[in-house]
Amino acid sequence: AQKVTQAQTEISVVEKEDVTLDCVYETRDTTYYLFWYKQPPSGELVFLIRRNSFDEQNEISGRYSWNFQKSTSSFNFTITASQVVDSAVYFCALSEAGYNNNDMRFGAGTRLTVKP
Amino acid sequence: DSGVTQTPKHLITATGQRVTLRCSPRSGDLSVYWYQQSLDQGLQFLIQYYNGEERAKGNILERFSAQQFPDLHSELNLSSLELGDSALYFCASSVGGGPHETQYFGPGTRLLVL
Numbered sequence: 001a002q003k004v005t006q007a008q009t010e011i012s013v014v015e016k017e018d019v020t021l022d023c024v025y026e027t028r029d030t031t032y033y034l035f036w037y038k039q040p041p042s043g044e045l046v047f048l049i050r051r052n053s054f055d056e057q058n059e060i061s062g063r064y065s066w067n068f069q070k071s072t073s074s075f076n077f078t079i080t081a082s083q084v085v086d087s088a089v090y091f092c093a094l095s096e097a098g099y100n101n102n103d104m105r106f107g108a109g110t111r112l113t114v115k116p
Numbered sequence: 117d118s119g120v121t122q123t124p125k126h127l128i129t130a131t132g133q134r135v136t137l138r139c140s141p142r143s144g145d146l147s148v149y150w151y152q153q154s155l156d157q158g159l160q161f162l163i164q165y166y167n168g169e170e171r172a173k174g175n176i177l178e179r180f181s182a183q184q185f186p187d188l189h190s191e192l193n194l195s196s197l198e199l200g201d202s203a204l205y206f207c208a209s210s211v212g213g214g215p216h217e218t219q220y221f222g223p224g225t226r227l228l229v230l
Contacts, residue, residue, distance in 0.1 A: 032215075033215060033216050035218070035219075037221070042223075043204065043223065043224055043226075044118070044221060044222070044223045044224065045206060045208075045221035045224075046118075046221075047118075047218055047219070047220060047221075050216075050218050052216065091159065095215040095216070096215055097214075097215050097216070103161050103172060103174050104149075104161055104215070104219065105161075106158060106159040106160075107158075108158050109158065109159075
C-alpha cells in the first residue's frame with residue numbers, strides 16, 4: 001500500500017532563512033504521481049506542484065524548488081529566503097497509477113512557521 | 117481562489133443529526149473528490165465521482181454517502197452524526213478521473229458536532 005512520511009512535524013525559521021521540507025514515500029507501482037500542497041492559516045489547500053515517476057528533473061519556481069530522487073524515494077521541497085507569508089502547513093501526497101486506484105494519500109504535514 | 121466552491125463554510129449540529137455538504141467543481145472539471153481532515157486522522161480520501169458515477173472509494177463510513185448530479189455538483193451526506201465526525205471536509209475537483217490529475221481544493225466546510 002502506498003504511504004507518505006513527513007517526519008518533520010513542525011519547523012520554525014527566521015525570515016530569509018532557507019528551509020527544506022522532507023517527504024519520503026513508499027509504493028510498489030512503477031508509475032505514480034507526487035504532489036505538494038500548501039495549507040495556509042485560512043484553511044484552504046493550495047496546489048503547488050505535481051511530478052510523475054518518470055520525470056526526475058528538479059524543478060524551480062521562484063523561491064520554491066523540489067528535489068525528486070527515486071533512489072531514496074524522496075520528494076523534498078525547499079523554500080529559499082523564506083518569508084512570513086510562507087507560514088503554513090505543507091502536505092506531500094502520492095497517487096498511484098492504475099484504473100480505480102485514485103486514493104491520493106497525504107502525509108501528516110509539516111507546519112512551517114517563519115518568524116520576522 | 118481555486119474555482120471550487122463549498123457550502124456551507126461552517127456547520128454546527130448535534131449528535132444523531134444528518135447534514136448535507138455541497139460542492140461545485142471548477143468549470144469544465146468532471147471529477148469530484150471528498151476528503152475529511154481531522155486532527156487525529158489527518159487528510160483522508162473519502163470518495164470520488166467522475167461524470168456522475170462513483171469512481172473510487174476510500175475510508176468512507178457507511179453513515180456517509182455522496183452523489184454527483186447531472187450538473188456535476190456533488191453532495192456529501194453525513195447521517196447519525198457522532199462527536200468524532202467533527203472535522204474539516206474538503207471537496208476537490210479535476211478535469212479527468214485518473215490518478216495523474218491535479219486536484220484543486222475548495223475552501224472546506226468546518227463541521228462541529230456537539
